[in-house]
Amino acid sequence: MPSLPSLSEDALQTYVAGSRDRWLAELSAFLRIQSISTQSEHAGDVRQGAEYLRDALKRIGAERAEIVPTGGHPLVYAEKMVSPDKPTVLFYGHYDVQPPDPLNEWTTPPFEPTVRNGNLYARGSADDKGQVMLQLNAVEALEKTAGKLPVNLKFIFEGEEETGDANIAKFVPENKDLLKADAVIVCDTELFEPGLPTLCIGLRGMVYTEIEVEGASHDLHSGLYGGVAPNPLQTLSWIIAGLKGRDGKINLPGLYDRVVPPGAAERASWQRLPFDSQKMLSDEIGSPALEGESDLGELERMWARPTLEVHGIAGGYTAPGAKTVIPAKATAKVSLRLVPDQKPDEVMAMLEKRVAELAPKSVRATVRLIHAADPLLLDTNHPAMTKAAEVFAQVWGKETVFVRSGGSIPVVALFHEHLGIPSVMMGFGLPDDNLHAPNEKFNLENFYKGSETIARFLAAFGSAKGK
Amino acid sequence: MPSLPSLSEDALQTYVAGSRDRWLAELSAFLRIQSISTQSEHAGDVRQGAEYLRDALKRIGAERAEIVPTGGHPLVYAEKMVSPDKPTVLFYGHYDVQPPDPLNEWTTPPFEPTVRNGNLYARGSADDKGQVMLQLNAVEALEKTAGKLPVNLKFIFEGEEETGDANIAKFVPENKDLLKADAVIVCDTELFEPGLPTLCIGLRGMVYTEIEVEGASHDLHSGLYGGVAPNPLQTLSWIIAGLKGRDGKINLPGLYDRVVPPGAAERASWQRLPFDSQKMLSDEIGSPALEGESDLGELERMWARPTLEVHGIAGGYTAPGAKTVIPAKATAKVSLRLVPDQKPDEVMAMLEKRVAELAPKSVRATVRLIHAADPLLLDTNHPAMTKAAEVFAQVWGKETVFVRSGGSIPVVALFHEHLGIPSVMMGFGLPDDNLHAPNEKFNLENFYKGSETIARFLAAFGSAKGK
Numbered sequence: 001m002p003s004l005p006s007l008s009e010d011a012l013q014t015y016v017a018g019s020r021d022r023w024l025a026e027l028s029a030f031l032r033i034q035s036i037s038t039q040s041e042h043a044g045d046v047r048q049g050a051e052y053l054r055d056a057l058k059r060i061g062a063e064r065a066e067i068v069p070t071g072g073h074p075l076v077y078a079e080k081m082v083s084p085d086k087p088t089v090l091f092y093g094h095y096d097v098q099p100p101d102p103l104n105e106w107t108t109p110p111f112e113p114t115v116r117n118g119n120l121y122a123r124g125s126a127d128d129k130g131q132v133m134l135q136l137n138a139v140e141a142l143e144k145t146a147g148k149l150p151v152n153l154k155f156i157f158e159g160e161e162e163t164g165d166a167n168i169a170k171f172v173p174e175n176k177d178l179l180k181a182d183a184v185i186v187c188d189t190e191l192f193e194p195g196l197p198t199l200c201i202g203l204r205g206m207v208y209t210e211i212e213v214e215g216a217s218h219d220l221h222s223g224l225y226g227g228v229a230p231n232p233l234q235t236l237s238w239i240i241a242g243l244k245g246r247d248g249k250i251n252l253p254g255l256y257d258r259v260v261p262p263g264a265a266e267r268a269s270w271q272r273l274p275f276d277s278q279k280m281l282s283d284e285i286g287s288p289a290l291e292g293e294s295d296l297g298e299l300e301r302m303w304a305r306p307t308l309e310v311h312g313i314a315g316g317y318t319a320p321g322a323k324t325v326i327p328a329k330a331t332a333k334v335s336l337r338l339v340p341d342q343k344p345d346e347v348m349a350m351l352e353k354r355v356a357e358l359a360p361k362s363v364r365a366t367v368r369l370i371h372a373a374d375p376l377l378l379d380t381n382h383p384a385m386t387k388a389a390e391v392f393a394q395v396w397g398k399e400t401v402f403v404r405s406g407g408s409i410p411v412v413a414l415f416h417e418h419l420g421i422p423s424v425m426m427g428f429g430l431p432d433d434n435l436h437a438p439n440e441k442f443n444l445e446n447f448y449k450g451s452e453t454i455a456r457f458l459a460a461f462g463s464a465k466g467k
Numbered sequence: 468m469p470s471l472p473s474l475s476e477d478a479l480q481t482y483v484a485g486s487r488d489r490w491l492a493e494l495s496a497f498l499r500i501q502s503i504s505t506q507s508e509h510a511g512d513v514r515q516g517a518e519y520l521r522d523a524l525k526r527i528g529a530e531r532a533e534i535v536p537t538g539g540h541p542l543v544y545a546e547k548m549v550s551p552d553k554p555t556v557l558f559y560g561h562y563d564v565q566p567p568d569p570l571n572e573w574t575t576p577p578f579e580p581t582v583r584n585g586n587l588y589a590r591g592s593a594d595d596k597g598q599v600m601l602q603l604n605a606v607e608a609l610e611k612t613a614g615k616l617p618v619n620l621k622f623i624f625e626g627e628e629e630t631g632d633a634n635i636a637k638f639v640p641e642n643k644d645l646l647k648a649d650a651v652i653v654c655d656t657e658l659f660e661p662g663l664p665t666l667c668i669g670l671r672g673m674v675y676t677e678i679e680v681e682g683a684s685h686d687l688h689s690g691l692y693g694g695v696a697p698n699p700l701q702t703l704s705w706i707i708a709g710l711k712g713r714d715g716k717i718n719l720p721g722l723y724d725r726v727v728p729p730g731a732a733e734r735a736s737w738q739r740l741p742f743d744s745q746k747m748l749s750d751e752i753g754s755p756a757l758e759g760e761s762d763l764g765e766l767e768r769m770w771a772r773p774t775l776e777v778h779g780i781a782g783g784y785t786a787p788g789a790k791t792v793i794p795a796k797a798t799a800k801v802s803l804r805l806v807p808d809q810k811p812d813e814v815m816a817m818l819e820k821r822v823a824e825l826a827p828k829s830v831r832a833t834v835r836l837i838h839a840a841d842p843l844l845l846d847t848n849h850p851a852m853t854k855a856a857e858v859f860a861q862v863w864g865k866e867t868v869f870v871r872s873g874g875s876i877p878v879v880a881l882f883h884e885h886l887g888i889p890s891v892m893m894g895f896g897l898p899d900d901n902l903h904a905p906n907e908k909f910n911l912e913n914f915y916k917g918s919e920t921i922a923r924f925l926a927a928f929g930s931a932k933g934k
Contacts, residue, residue, distance in 0.1 A: 217753025223874025407690025
């Protein structure tokens with residue numbers, strides 16, 4: 001491997017080591033803010049999250065750190081410009097978090113950050129507050145040890161990543177000059193396994209919907225009307241069963257037409273990854289067996305195949321005991337993950353058509369789009385990508401692997417389309433971080449080492465490119 | 468039609484007319500008590516309901532009116548014995564009510580009884596507090612106008628009818644002497660149409676269950692694990708779709724083997740009923756079309772065919788917005804209505820077997836029985852039944868019709884089995900009373916006329932039978 005860049009290793013490492021307790025305290029304060037963006041009663045908390053982040057940016061000497069109002073939750077923008085001759089890196093992250101329910105499954109409360117076994121447990125610890133804060137740590141550490149930053153920096157953080165409401169999708173195209181940069185750093189992904197430098201080059205897209213079925217004009221007694229009245233919960237079951245088979249195939253005509261299978265080189269690289277599906281089953285999932293398209297490998301199913309999931313079904317009676325009701329209405333939250341070259345609008349149209357076909361004439365069924373995102377596959381030969389891979393390998397002592405994520409980060413497609421620059425997805429989460437689930441955690445070694453990695457990437461990117 | 472029995476019509480009618488306001492006030496006070504038996508936080512209210520009823524029984528001069536503790540909500544017992552030479556009538560009803568949710572669909576609050584257009588709106592008004600109180604009204608009116616009751620009376624009221632927990636199912640076999648009677652009067656059914664005297668002679672049975680599906684050991688992110696992890700909500704959809712087809716047929720092998728089709732005479736009497744399925748659809752149901760076994764008539768489907776309904780599906784995320792979760796676990800409340808000669812234990816075994824077949828090996832699926840009841844068909848030639856039909860016709864001025872109910876009243880099977888007596892189901896509700904739904908109501912004319920009808924039945928039954 002090539003040697004590390006010119007800044008003093010010892011100085012940087014020493015600085016990081018000396019900052020651990022303070023950085024942990026700062027992150028913990030951030031995590032105590034219940035910035036749940038999908039729940040309107042937490043709008044004030046989301047605002048407080050933005051304010052905390054603005055102040056943290058000011059602490060590391062950012063200029064014009066400010067809260068930018070949107071139609072929804074605000075953005076936080078800041079910059080630290082050193083010279084027009086230097087390249088510019090744009091940092092992206094999100095300060096909002098998923099709802100914490102079911103609360104009773106948390107070992108310690110979701111908004112009381114707690115360290116156990118070297119991990120920090122809290123909602124948002126890995127997704128994404130921990131990874132936002134390590135970007136700020138990196139800038140602080142580099143400036144303090146190198147004396148002067150070798151790159152210009154811009155920061156754009158949003159508070160709606162978990163909602164899909166995406167006011168950033170308006171902001172980016174309307175502020176191309178403000179955001180102009182040579183590359184984006186996105187810390188919102190994970191290492192393939194502990195200690196393995198990992199760059200994510202592919203993301204699945206998303207069509208998130210709510211299917212509503214209306215039957216009778218009011219709730220009915222199942223004794224009196226069972227046998228003649230439509231039951232929207234039964235209808236939803238027919239629809240959902242009709243959308244996906246036990247073989248994992250999604251029954252939307254035309255859905256697979258645009259799916260581009262991974263190439264031979266990418267397939268070969270996946271073969272070399274330290275991946276064991278039985279280990280994933282036992283360590284990460286814990287169900288009796290895996291499910292899905294058994295004619296394809298697990299990595300291909302998670303990264304390069306469209307999937308359909310039901311996230312919740314509402315309607316009728318679910319409290320303890322028995323209620324013999326036929327509900328008038330029921331809804332299901334159903335999403336599809338998309339892969340290149342699928343188009344969200346085309347998939348939404350297929351879903352609407354299929355739901356209409358699957359619903360009997362005794363009910364009214366509608367599909368409402370909640371949010372959508374394009375799938376994406378990045379160019380591994382871009383200079384920011386090659387430099388990131390190089391530095392990542394140097395700091396962690398292992399060759400960097402390129403993977404995809406089955407998740408969706410809509411903003412990456414946005415930066416690609418409107419700013420014409422790639423997003424280097426160097427995230428420091430781990431596969432068992434329980435994102436979107438109870439007991440979310442972030443590994444503290446990754447928090448500190450991630451801070452160092454980003455610092456060294458900035459140093460390398462700044463010195464490698466004269467602009 | 469034969470003339471009315473010997474007590475003074477005018478005196479009884481005058482007494483009923485003069486008692487309307489007081490009876491309405493007494494019923495309203497009863498309805499303000501939130502005796503929701505399925506919700507443990509309302510246990511105190513259920514107790515208060517029992518106390519109210521005991522005191523009301525004391526007011527009409529009942530002896531030994533008392534609250535009888537059980538393993539769950541208490542029973543209320545009372546009696547009014549006039550002579551060992553007279554026949555004995557046992558009154559049954561329930562003072563518990565269904566949960567009122569969804570609350571936002573009520574025009575006026577469920578526990579603030581409100582009169583609109585001659586109807587009393589409140590949870591429990593028709594099911595069953597209004598019908599319990601008219602039994603007490605009848606006793607009071609008869610005694611005040613006839614001077615002396617011509618029958619012995621016993622009263623047994625329960626607070627668990629809506630739960631299916633059925634401590635009365637232990638009490639009845641253990642207290643056969645206490646409850647010994649010649650007939651039971653059950654006021655918990657409805658008129659076939661307004662003004663039409665109706666006796667219910669058949670009830671469907673019930674198997675009410677909760678199906679639980681467990682997949683992963685914890686909630687998962689659908690981006691990261693969509694394509695390989697089982698989704699219990701998807702599994703439930705496959706199971707529920709597999710249990711019932713779009714043709715209304717229930718896919719449980721053997722389920723229909725014991726179903727006894729209605730005989731020719733009963734079918735012919737159904738033909739004569741003032742029933743219009745399109746009117747039911749528009750006035751009572753309000754969905755775009757009816758559903759179910761289209762090869763059979765609607766009355767047969769509601770009264771003489773087993774049905775399967777889903778009452779609620781829990782698991783995952785159903786609050787506003789989007790959460791991309793694959794829930795670890797999901798449950799569905801699923802019940803079957805049974806008809807003669809189906810057996811609840813056999814049907815439960817069929818359901819368990821079928822659910823096990825329908826669940827993929829990636830999940831654990833279990834079926835838990837919440838409660839069960841036998842179906843029943845009564846003998847229309849029993850003296851209590853013929854006398855009830857006669858008096859009902861006299862008071863209301865129309866020939867009494869015999870119908871079945873698609874609902875389940877487990878206690879009727881209990882009285883039949885352990886006391887060896889029929890339950891005369893003379894109820895005064897109406898088809899659009901919104902039982903178990905928002906805006907439950909009870910027609911006030913039926914409340915008063917029902918009080919008179921029961922009074923005249925007691926007079927007729929007492930004079931017709933020397934014992």
